[in-house]
Structure formats: structure tokens, C-alpha cells
Amino acid sequence: MQDLSPSSSRDPLLKVENLVVEYSVGGRIIHAVSGVSLEVARGETLGLVGESGCGKSTLGRAVLQLRRAVSGRVLFDGHDLTAMQGDALRKMRRRVQLIFQDPIASLNPRRRIGDIVAEPLVIAGVADPAKRQELVSEVLSAVGLDPGLVAGRLPHEFSGGQCQRICIARALVLNPEFIICDEPVSALDVSIRAQILNLLEDMKSRFGLTLLFIAHDLAVVKAVSDRVAVMYLGRLCEVGPSEQLFAHPAHPYTALLIEAIPVPDPDVRPAESVPVGEPPSPMAPPSGCRFRTRCPRADQRCRDEVPELRPVAPDQYVACHHPLIAAG
Amino acid sequence: MNQSALLSVEDVSVDLPTPRGNLRAVDRVDLTVGAGRTLGVVGESGCGKTMLSRAVLQLLPKKAKLSGRVMFDGQDLVRLDPERLRKLRGRSLAVVFQDPMTSLNPVLTIGTQLIETLQEHLELDSQAAKARSVELLAAVGIPAPEQRLTQYPHQLSGGMRQRVAIAIALSCEPKLLIADEPTTALDVTIQAQILDLLAREQRRRHMAMILITHDLGVVAGRTDEVAVMYAGRVVERAPTAALFKNMHMPYTEALLAAIPKIDAAPHTPLPAISGRPPDPTRPIQGCSFSPRCRYAAGPCHREKPALTATESADHQYACFHPIQLAAGVDA
Amino acid sequence: MATLELTIDEDVVAGPVARKRRLGPLFWAAIVWMIFVFAAAALASVLPLPSPTDMDMLERRAPASMLHWLGTDGLGRDELARLIFGARISLTVGVCAPVIGITIGGALGMLAGYFRGRFEQIVVGSMDVLLAFPPLILALAVTAYLGQSILNLTCILGVLGIPTFMRVARAATLTLTRREFVIAAQALGATHARILLRELLPNVLLPLLAFFLLGVAVFIVVEGALSFLGLGVPPPISSWGSMIGEGRESLDVAPRLAFLPAIAMFLTVLSFNLVGDTLRALTDPRQGAL
Numbered sequence: 001m002q003d004l005s006p007s008s009s010r011d012p013l014l015k016v017e018n019l020v021v022e023y024s025v026g027g028r029i030i031h032a033v034s035g036v037s038l039e040v041a042r043g044e045t046l047g048l049v050g051e052s053g054c055g056k057s058t059l060g061r062a063v064l065q066l067r068r069a070v071s072g073r074v075l076f077d078g079h080d081l082t083a084m085q086g087d088a089l090r091k092m093r094r095r096v097q098l099i100f101q102d103p104i105a106s107l108n109p110r111r112r113i114g115d116i117v118a119e120p121l122v123i124a125g126v127a128d129p130a131k132r133q134e135l136v137s138e139v140l141s142a143v144g145l146d147p148g149l150v151a152g153r154l155p156h157e158f159s160g161g162q163c164q165r166i167c168i169a170r171a172l173v174l175n176p177e178f179i180i181c182d183e184p185v186s187a188l189d190v191s192i193r194a195q196i197l198n199l200l201e202d203m204k205s206r207f208g209l210t211l212l213f214i215a216h217d218l219a220v221v222k223a224v225s226d227r228v229a230v231m232y233l234g235r236l237c238e239v240g241p242s243e244q245l246f247a248h249p250a251h252p253y254t255a256l257l258i259e260a261i262p263v264p265d266p267d268v269r270p271a272e273s274v275p276v277g278e279p280p281s282p283m284a285p286p287s288g289c290r291f292r293t294r295c296p297r298a299d300q301r302c303r304d305e306v307p308e309l310r311p312v313a314p315d316q317y318v319a320c321h322h323p324l325i326a327a328g
Numbered sequence: 329m330n331q332s333a334l335l336s337v338e339d340v341s342v343d344l345p346t347p348r349g350n351l352r353a354v355d356r357v358d359l360t361v362g363a364g365r366t367l368g369v370v371g372e373s374g375c376g377k378t379m380l381s382r383a384v385l386q387l388l389p390k391k392a393k394l395s396g397r398v399m400f401d402g403q404d405l406v407r408l409d410p411e412r413l414r415k416l417r418g419r420s421l422a423v424v425f426q427d428p429m430t431s432l433n434p435v436l437t438i439g440t441q442l443i444e445t446l447q448e449h450l451e452l453d454s455q456a457a458k459a460r461s462v463e464l465l466a467a468v469g470i471p472a473p474e475q476r477l478t479q480y481p482h483q484l485s486g487g488m489r490q491r492v493a494i495a496i497a498l499s500c501e502p503k504l505l506i507a508d509e510p511t512t513a514l515d516v517t518i519q520a521q522i523l524d525l526l527a528r529e530q531r532r533r534h535m536a537m538i539l540i541t542h543d544l545g546v547v548a549g550r551t552d553e554v555a556v557m558y559a560g561r562v563v564e565r566a567p568t569a570a571l572f573k574n575m576h577m578p579y580t581e582a583l584l585a586a587i588p589k590i591d592a593a594p595h596t597p598l599p600a601i602s603g604r605p606p607d608p609t610r611p612i613q614g615c616s617f618s619p620r621c622r623y624a625a626g627p628c629h630r631e632k633p634a635l636t637a638t639e640s641a642d643h644q645y646a647c648f649h650p651i652q653l654a655a656g657v658d659a
Numbered sequence: 660m661a662t663l664e665l666t667i668d669e670d671v672v673a674g675p676v677a678r679k680r681r682l683g684p685l686f687w688a689a690i691v692w693m694i695f696v697f698a699a700a701a702l703a704s705v706l707p708l709p710s711p712t713d714m715d716m717l718e719r720r721a722p723a724s725m726l727h728w729l730g731t732d733g734l735g736r737d738e739l740a741r742l743i744f745g746a747r748i749s750l751t752v753g754v755c756a757p758v759i760g761i762t763i764g765g766a767l768g769m770l771a772g773y774f775r776g777r778f779e780q781i782v783v784g785s786m787d788v789l790l791a792f793p794p795l796i797l798a799l800a801v802t803a804y805l806g807q808s809i810l811n812l813t814c815i816l817g818v819l820g821i822p823t824f825m826r827v828a829r830a831a832t833l834t835l836t837r838r839e840f841v842i843a844a845q846a847l848g849a850t851h852a853r854i855l856l857r858e859l860l861p862n863v864l865l866p867l868l869a870f871f872l873l874g875v876a877v878f879i880v881v882e883g884a885l886s887f888l889g890l891g892v893p894p895p896i897s898s899w900g901s902m903i904g905e906g907r908e909s910l911d912v913a914p915r916l917a918f919l920p921a922i923a924m925f926l927t928v929l930s931f932n933l934v935g936d937t938l939r940a941l942t943d944p945r946q947g948a949l
Binding site for chain 1: 372373471485486487488515516517518519520523542543544545546548549568569571572573582583584586587588589590591592593594595596597598599600601602604605
Binding site for chain 3: 109
């Protein structure tokens with residue numbers, strides 16, 4: 001923050017360029033992320049949605065360099081994270097934080113809450129214990145927890161929702177600019193989810209944050225995101241503004257996802273789902289368009305040619321040879 | 329109580345002794361399911377829905393104490409001797425659990441597990457059992473069923489495994505299928521397929537089904553009747569359409585409101601329920617939902633409301649200040 | 660607006676579940692015995708005991724008397740004194756050897772489980788090689804080469820214990836590094852040292868300590884076996900094992916000479932096992948508790 005020159009505020013805060021992440025499991029390669037490019041503007045929330053195995057969590061970790069990419073770049077505020085190592089990378093990490101899916105597993109079971117939330121401050125070199133305690137109390141109050149009651153206790157004494165608040169507090173204590181939320185509410189009860197989503201929105205406006213919100217639940221993603229990116233088997237299918245994307249999806253996969261959501265309205269008879277089968281394995285993704293094995297519109301071109309993201313509507317991009325909306 | 333009900337849960341309570349004291353997991357629940365009908369049981373974690381299903385199956389942990397009656401097909405399962413109960417389970421009474429990886433035996437092939445069940449309950453010889461297994465796998469939508477017989481659970485995806493679990497459950501033509509969060513661990517596109525499969529098979533076999541879930545969306549289009557549970561009790565029960573259109577219990581209303589809707593605009597603040605589900609080991613005096621209820625007033629904090637019925641006797645709720653009944657009480 | 664958890668006071672103040680683990684009478688009896696043995700061994704020099712090395716040829720294999728509470732051994736030495744000084748040896752070797760194991764093995768295991776890759780392969784491989792050596796033969800070879808002494812014995816036994824502690828530490832570390840709180844620490848920019856010491860060590864330490872106590876029990880027996888064979892501590896220092904060995908000759912005349920040290924060893928080993936097992940059982944469920 002003090003040592004890194006701020007770029008122009010109209011440039012995207014995060015820019016991912018052609019990121020490829022692969023890892024090997026027992027000798028076979030999993031193509032987790034295959035050439036993903038996206039941008040997140042300052043102050044916006046980009047939702048990243050997809051089913052299990054699509055690579056969205058891997059992408060989130062790769063952005064933070066917790067998993068090294070095979071190729072591609074990640075530019076945060078103009079600085080190339082992929083080229084950084086050691087100390088410089090650690091300094092950058094203070095500006096970008098991560099919230100995980102399992103709130104209880106994200107907390108060291110043998111450390112007290114106060115120490116856990118103060119940890120980022122210690123790592124960042126805030127030496128004065130009184131100052132640290134003040135910041136910790138401030139941030140715990142901000143997330144709706146009473147520091148006096150909470151700081152001296154251990155994680156197993158709290159519920160899932162409370163643990164997630166603690167994780168959010170830990171992510172906020174260094175005043176970061178960017179937070180990657182990796183399925184932050186999936187493990188929580190329905191009534192608690194709404195609380196945490198509201199909390200995230202509140203924290204975002206209060207702390208001036210930019211968010212990358214990763215989830216598999218479209219309704220949740222739509223509720224908090226300005227723009228949404230849909231991912232399938234390591235590639236982006238479609239990117240666009242939330243309202244627009246859900247009202248007029250251009251990619252058949254997006255349409256399939258939207259149709260599959262159970263609607264809590266008894267009059268909406270769920271359409272008899274088209275038996276599109278199972279997603280292929282990320283170890284052997286189909287050639288060309290990876291969705292073609294489940295797509296009713298697939299043809300030879302889909303098999304031979306990888307579709308690239310092209311604009312199909314204002315600010316909406318789709319990677320499909322036969323999108324549901326004609327380009328133009 | 330409906331005399332023709334296939335399953336009738338009568339005043340069932342489940343108590344579990346824990347180091348913290350007695351835990352009332354299920355508190356005097358009454359439910360019925362008619363033949364060929366689907367009952368949805370909705371609730372969050374800790375509401376007792378899983379314990380209830382275990383109580384029906386008589387598969388409670390050893391330390392648990394069960395009171396009440398579970399009438400299935402005219403017999404009281406609580407008092408049935410273990411041998412007859414064992415024959416009933418798998419044959420007339422089947423279950424599908426949430427996590428197919430743990431409900432299927434990881435060291436046995438799919439074929440072995442299917443054939444074992446068939447041979448045990450239907451006494452088929454191995455040839456006939458094998459043929460029937462292939463038929464069942466095909467019916468649940470598994471491609472190349474003959475090859476699957478020799479595969480192990482870990483070689484299949486989550487959706488496939490759940491289909492196998494359903495095939496095993498359906499193999500002996502049960503009269504009642506209990507599906508305990510069958511799709512919670514699955515992706516949304518697979519979830520839709522699995523739920524459709526269950527609905528289709530249910531119609532074909534004229535089977536009764538209890539669908540347990542935390543997702544109101546799942547029950548909306550796929551059940552005949554819904555029971556909402558909170559803190560071990562049934563707090564509202566109604567035919568599905570009636571429940572969604574005329575909900576009386578503030579918890580049901582709050583639960584529905586707290587779900588993000590796909591057609592809502594982004595950044596619409598969600599009406600969240602404050603607080604969290606109660607700790608079953610520390611029962612609250614009065615209505616369990618009262619600390620979180622926006623309509624709570626005097627009697628709510630003192631006594632537990634009993635289930636009362638509306639004029640249409642099939643819609644019941646447990647609340648002193650039901651919504652949409654007495655319009656003037658709405659806060 | 661952030662929704663405050665208004666009910667947090669009652670919920671949180673309730674506190675953790677009271678750990679009413681049944682620490683039965685057996686556990687406490689074991690603790691009492693351990694304290695007794697440790698105290699006796701520590702205070703051996705100040706206790707009013709006859710010297711364990713003074714031979715009284717006229718009183719060989721004498722039964723219990725006012726002078727010799729437990730009688731004398733084959734060379735007229737006071738049995739009780741020898742037992743208590745023998746406790747010193749058994750406990751010294753029994754406790755110090757696993758200390759070597761837990762520090763070196765524990766450290767190697769944590770590093771191997773954390774860094775993985777080539778380093779892990781080298782560590783695991785060399786531990787396998789070490790384990791492949793028949794331990795008693797290796798101990799024999801070393802003592803034959805370097806000479807019999809308590810120090811040598813402790814060191815060789817300590818080294819022999821390293822692989823087991825390495826495995827325990829590595830297994831614990833492997834399960835922990837996958838858990839999200841470690842990734843969270845990495846995401847915060849913590850250095851490897853900080854993660855190892857602050858996040859992993861507190862969690863790995865408890866299973867290691869439980870194992871340590873079991874290790875003490877094992878090493879007491881091993882030292883006893885070596886001394887029984889005459890290959891442990893050199894005479895005239897008494898060790899329970901060598902006392903049992905010497906008592907073999909007198910089994911028909913004075914069986915207590917062999918049985919008393921055997922009983923002492925049995926009770927001590929049993930106590931360490933009981934306490935170690937209880938500790939293990941105590942530390943396991945905690946991690947899953949909510």
C-alpha cells in the first residue's frame with residue numbers, strides 16, 4: 001500500500017490473462033484451468049459460477065499464487081503476481097485475502113480467536129500488542145461479534161455461521177482491497193446464509209472492497225454480483241452483467257444451469273430435465289468445446305474448434321459456436 | 329389420523345443422552361404418508377429431520393430413547409421383533425442417504441451390492457438377480473449397465489453413485505422410500521436429474537416417498553405435502569401449494585424469504601433471520617423460534633404452541649400469531 | 660445492514676462441553692506409581708539405604724530382615740537399594756531415549772510432511788533403511804564398538820526410535836496441511852517457519868506426546884532386555900534387566916531376586932502404557948468437537 005505505486009483507478013484491479021493451471025494426480029494430468037482470462041474492476045463483485053470440477057476454486061487459489069500456474073499472468077493493480085516470489089509476494093498478499101468454504105476447518109483448532117484474527121497483523125509486522133488488540137476488536141465488532149466474549153475462546157465453541165464471521169474478520173483486519181470468497185456460504189444453513197451474504201455486502205461497502213465471489217449456487221451468486229462469469233471444465237463459457245446474463249443467457253450451459261435451479265414456487269412445475277448425462281473428467285476433457293458432449297446444439301465444428309469469448313450483447317461475452325443469442 | 333395412511337408416525341419423540349444433558353432430538357411429532365404420495369420434510373441442521381427418519385427406520389443410535397408409535401402398513405415398527413423388522417427394511421421400506429460414498433460399501437462391486445439385496449429379499453437365483461440388476465441400473469439412467477456391475481463405487485461419479493444407491497433402494501419394489509437429502513451433495517444439474525428420476529420411479533411404482541431436505545425449492549414442485557420442522561417439532565404442515573401460498577408459521581415465511589431468488593435483482597438485501605437455530609441440548613422456554621421471530625409477543629416466550637389446524641383440516645401450524653389468518657396481528 | 664447475532668451472549672457463555680472423560684481408578688493408580696518410582700529414583704542418594712554395591716559375602720541371598728528390607732542378592736548386595744538405583748537407570752534410559760526420538764523424528768516428520776517432494780522421499784527412505792536393521796543387533800554392534808555405558812545405550816536406543824516418531828509426526832502433518840487453516844496462513848503471507856511453528860506444531864504435539872509415553876514404556880523393556888543379556892549397562896551398576904539376569908541363577912533358592920525387578924518393570928511399563936493410552940484417547944475427539 002505504501003510501497004507499491006497505485007495505478008489509475010479506471011484500470012481493472014485484477015486482470016487474469018490466459019491462466020493455465022494443471023496438476024498431476026498419480027501420473028495423470030488434471031487440466032483444472034485451461035486458458036482463462038478475466039478482469040475485475042475496482043469496487044465491483046465478479047461472481048464466478050460453475051459446478052464441481054470446473055476449476056473455479058483452483059482459479060481462486062491460482063490468483064493468490066497458492067497454486068502456481070503453468071502459464072499465463074495474474075496482474076493485481078498492474079503488478080504481475082505470477083512473476084513474484086518470496087517477500088515481494090508476501091507483501092502483495094496483504095492486499096488480497098481469501099475466505100474459504102469450510103469456516104471451521106479454516107481456523108486452527110488450538111488457537112484462540114483473538115490470536116487467529118491478530119495473526120495477519122503479526123505477519124505484517126504490527127509490533128504493538130495494544131494496537132493489534134484494538135484493530136482486532138474493531139474488526140470483530142464490524143462483523144457482528146462481541147470481542148470481549150469471543151476473543152478468548154477456541155473455534156470449536158462456535159457455530160458455522162459464527163466461524164465464518166471470524167474468518168471474514170481475519171480477512172478484513174489488514175484492510176485489504178480485494179477478497180476472494182471461495183464458496184463462503186455453501187456449508188452454512190439456509191437461514192445463516194442470508195446473514196453472511198448481507199454481512200459481505202455490508203463489509204464491501206464499508207471497507208471499499210472488490211470481490212471475486214466463487215460459488216456453485218447461481219441464485220446466491222446473482223444476489224451479490226455485478227457481473228457473473230460461468231465456468232465449465234476449466235474454461236469460461238460466458239461473462240456478463242448479472243441481470244442480463246440470467247435473463248438472457250447466451251451459452252447453452254448457462255441456460256441449463258438456470259433451468260436446473262429448484263424454484264420455491266409450487267406453480268412452477270420443474271421442466272422434465274433433458275438427460276444430458278454427467279460432466280466429463282477433467283483428466284480427459286473433450287476436444288474443441290468442452291461442453292459439446294452434453295450440448296443439444298453441438299456439431300462437427302464444436303468438436304474441432306475451441307470457441308473463444310466473443311461479444312454477443314453489450315458487455316456480454318460468450319464462448320460458443322452456436323450461442324442462444326445471435327451476435328451483434 | 330387418516331386410516332388409509334401407509335405410514336403413520338404418532339407422537340414420536342427421540343431423546344439422546346449426551347454429556348451436556350438430555351437432547352430432545354424429536355419432540356412429539358405426528359406425520360402421515362399415504363400410499364403413492366410424497367411428503368417433504370424441510371428443516372435446517374439440528375431440526376431433527378434426520379433423527380426422525382432414523383426413528384421410522386428403527387435405526388437410532390443405541391443410546392437413543394424412542395417413544396410413540398410408528399405404524400407402517402398396519403404394524404407398529406417400534407414393537408416389531410428384530411427379525412421381522414430386518415425383513416421389512418430393504419423390502420418394503422427403503423432408504424437413500426445423502427452421501428453415496430459412505431452409503432455404498434467401497435470394497436464391494438456395484439454388482440455384488442445389488443445382487444446381494446435382491447437375493448436376500450426376493451430370493452432370486454444369481455442369474456435372475458444379475459439380469460434384474462442390469463435392468464435396474466438401466467432404469468435409473470446409468471449407461472452401459474453390464475459393465476457397471478463389476479465396477480467399484482469410487483470409479484463412478486457422485487451422481488452415478490447416487491443412482492446406484494437409488495437402484496439398490498428400489499430393487500425390491502418398496503412401498504415407502506425415504507430419501508434423506510439425496511441431492512445435497514450433488515451439482516445442481518445432476519440434482520435435477522436425480523429428483524426427476526425419483527419422481528418418475530415413484531409414479532411408476534405407486535410408491536410413497538418422504539423427501540427430506542433443507543431446500544424449500546426442492547419440495548416446491550415435487551411433493552404433495554410438506555412438513556416444516558424446527559427444533560425437533562413439526563411447526564407447519566400442509567399440502568404443498570397451500571403451504572407456499574398461505575404460510576402461517578413465521579419460520580416458514582422467514583425461511584422462504586431468506587433464500588436468494590434467481591429473479592431478484594443483484595444486491596437486493598436479503599431478509600435474514602437473526603440469531604441461529606437453537607442448541608438442542610438447551611431447550612428454550614416457550615416457542616423455540618421466539619428469540620428469532622419478528623412477531624413474537626407474550627405467550628410465545630412462555631409456552632410452546634400446539635399444532636392447530638385451520639378450517640381446511642389438512643393445514644396445521646404451531647404458532648400463537650400465525651400470519652395470513654388474523655390480518656390485524658401482522659407486525 | 661449487517662445482522663448482528665443478538666443471542667450471542669447466552670450461546671457463547673455456555674462454554675465448551677465439560678470434558679467428563681472417565682479418568683478411572685486405574686489411571687490414577689498408574690499416576691501414583693509413576694510418581695512413586697520417579698521420586699524414589701530421584702531421591703535415591705539421600706534415602707537411608709545401604710549402598711547397592713557393597714558386597715556382604717556372609718549374607719548372600721539372605722531373606723528379608725531389618726537390615727535388608729528385601730533381602731540381599733547373590734553377591735550380598737542390598738536388594739531394595741539395587742531396585743531403587745536400578746529404577747534410575749531404567750527411567751533415565753527409558754525417558755531420554757525417546758526424547759531423542761521425538762525431537763529429531765518429530766522435526767523430520769513435520770518437515771517431510773510439509774515440504775513433500777524429494778526431501779520427503781529421502782527422509783522416508785532413510786527411515787525405512789534404519790527400521791530394516793534388526794534393532795538389538797545394531798545396539799549390540801554399537802556397544803561392542805563404542806563400549807557399554809549409559810550414554811551410548813541411550814543414544815543408540817534414541818536413534819532407533821527416530822523412525823517411529825517421524826512416521827507419527829508425518830502422518831499428523833499430512834492430514835493437517837490439507838486443512839484450510841494452513842492454506843489460510845499461507846494466503847496471509849506467513850513464512851514456512853511460522854506456519855510450522857504456529858499452526859502445525861501445536862496440533863502435531865499432542866499425538867506425539869501420547870506416543871512418547873508409549874515409547875518410554877517400550878524403551879524401558881528394551882533396556883531391560885539388553886541388560887538381561889549382559890549387553891546393557893555395565894556392572895556393578897544395577898539395572899532391572901541385569902538384576903533379572905543375575906536372578907536367573909537363584910530361581911530355585913531365592914526367586915524373589917528375579918521376580919522383584921520383573922514386577923517393578925511390569926508395573927512401571929504398565930503405568931506408562933495406561934497414561935499414554937488415556938492421553939491418546941483424550942486428544943483425539945477434541946479435534947472433531949463442535
